Amino acid sequence: TSKRIPPGSLGIPLIGQSLGFLRALHTNTAEKWLEDRIRKYGPVSKLSILGKPTVFIYGQAANKFVFHSDSSILANQQPEPFAKIMGDRSLLELSGPDHKRIREAIVLFLKPESLKKFVGKMDEQVRKHIEIYWKGKQTVTVLPMMKIMTFNIICSLLFGLEQGKQRDQFLSSFEEMLKGLWALPINLPFTQYNRGLRESVRARDLVKELVQEKRVLLEKNGASPHQDLIAFLLSMHDEDGKQVLTEKEIVQNVVLGLLGGYETSAITITFIIRQLANEPTVCAAVLQEQQEIAKSKASGESLTWEDLNKMKYTWRVVMEVMRIFPPVFGAFRTTLTDIEFDGYLIPKGWQIFWAAPMTHMDSSIFPEPSKFNPNRFEKQASVPPHCLVPFGGGPRMCPGNELARIETLITIHHLVTQYEWKLCADNHFSRDPMPHPTQGLPIKVWPRELA
Ligand code: HEM
Structure with a gap:
């Protein structure tokens, strides 16, 4: 082929530009780091990240290309640490038929119609969390508290695992695993990558035990296939009676x-x-919408699926937050x-x-992208395709988006109707690689006086 490989440099073997990029994420200047690249090399450029030659592409057409290219030419293989x-x-x-088979099974459990029946349970878990971690407190550090809450919700939904020692063991393993994902793939004692690898073995062993316990319970008819994702996947069989996912696939x-x-x-x-x-002003509008919903409920009555669908303004606020601060960079x-792509050759095996x-x-x-303006989403059609991501x-879009919507709306409902707050730390945040506000966002809280 006569096409050119994109401009740029692959840097030092193995390390490439990883350190510079990870540092930019950490100091919350990754957007600028990428913009500098674009100024220097143009819209398509090569570099090396996390141990592999990589091409960085961006924009609406690039997103469409990444999300919708056939999986036989563009696979989802991740850098070595992932x-x-x-x-x-x-x-x-995975790509192709294996990806499709596993994804379809998971989506069957996480699709809106299936999650509807968990709204009451999630509502109960959010209230319990607020009761334990917010009630009577003058300051709350938001991020660690929210991690406990979402971890608990997802643990009960996916694993059927309620509060206890087993769940606490999981949390510490998972935190180390997450950190290891975006580390340099240098496997020496005391590197973050090494810790991530060790904890991933431990976490998978813990989940394997759980799967085996659940299999016994299902065989004895003591568990409903619909109670959690593990039970659901264990109960799925094809026409020949074969389990659709292997045990290893369920665990991973x-x-x-x-x-x-x-x-x-x-x-x-x-x-x-x-x-x-x-x-x-945004807070007042969210409060008004949530108070309308609260008024229609008896004291202590759980939120329902229908209530969540009325939270239209609050959802626009959520989308605007995810636009400006996307958790996944x-x-x-x-x-x-x-x-x-765009006149350049991207060789086989590159990222x-x-x-x-x-x-x-x-x-x-x-327009005015730095301005926080939830009203920009008033008309859904005003956002061009492949731009808010x-x-x-495409076929790999997050299958957990509905679960995220439900838990986020329930939490905002209870917090704004019960509490007021102000920030104790500055507005700064860094990415590790997900965005983390300074000191985990400590806030002063007090109960909301109802008018
Ligand atoms: C606000 C919350 C969330 C955000 C921002 C988010 C973001 C994302 C993004 C951007 C991807 C696509 C990555 C890519 O194309 O390379 C993804 C994939 C995925 N997400 Fe989420 N996610 C969220 C919540 C969840 C939840 C609650 C679950 C599980 C219950 C989940 C499970 C997954 C899985 C399994 C994939 C891989 C899908 C595939 O490759 O087919 N996510 N997520």
Whole structure:
């Protein structure tokens, strides 16, 4: 082929530009880091991140290309740390029929019609959380509290695991696993990558035990297939009576669901709380919408699916928070053949890197992009396709988006109707690689006096 490989440099072997990029994420200058690249090399450029040659592409057409290219040319193979820590049978590593089979099974459990019946239970868990961690307190550090809450919700939904020692063991393993994902793939004692690898083995062993316990319970008819994701997947059989997912696939994919789901949701809720403190007018409008819903309920009555569908303004606030502060900065694909994009050749086996902020903060797509303005979503059709991508897009779009919507709306409902708050720390945040506000967002809280 006569096409050119994109401009740029691959840097020092193995390390490439990883350190510079990770530092930029940490100091919350990753958008600028990428903009500098674009100024220097143009819209398509090569670099090396997390151990592999990579091409960075951005914009509406680039997002469409990443999310909708056929999986036979653009696979979801991740950089080495993701692959080793998450395992070779997780959705993140699979493409084609295997991806489709596992994803369809998980989506069947996470689709809105199935999650509807968990709204009451999630409502109960959010109230319990607020009762324990917020009631009577003068200050609350939001992010760690929200991580506990979303971890608990997802643990009971995916694993059927309620509060207790087993669940606490999980939390510490999962935190280390998450940190290891975006580490340099240098496996020496005391590196973050090494800790991530060790904890991933421990976490998978814990989940394996849980799967085996659940299998026994199901065989004795003591568990409902619909009570949690593990029971659901264990109960799925094809026409020949064969279990649709192997035990290894169940283990790796419920771990993926938990890892993909709890910190992302906790961060979204944390940034909403931060934003409501910074934007009194927006906060007043959210309060008004939520009080209308609260008025229609008896004291202590749970929120329902129908209530969530009335939270239209609050949902616009959530979308605006995810536009400006996307929990997932970006992700990778791997080319399975030489492919062409925008006149350049991207060789087989290279990574492609997409980054959400590049369209979220583009003024030709979202006018005055730094301005927090939930009303920009009043007309859904006003957002062009492939531009608002906090959950990705296409056949790999986040299957947990409905679960995230439900837990976020329930939490905001209870917090704004019961409490007021103001920030105790500055507005700064860093990305590790997910955005973390200074000191985890400590706030002063007091009960809301009802008018
Ligand atoms: C606000 C919360 C969340 C955000 C912002 C988010 C974001 C994302 C993004 C951007 C992707 C696509 C990555 C790519 O295309 O490379 C993704 C995939 C995924 N997410 Fe989420 N997520 C959230 C919550 C959840 C929850 C609650 C779950 C699980 C219950 C979950 C499970 C997954 C899984 C399994 C995938 C891989 C799907 C596949 O490859 O087919 N996520 N998520």
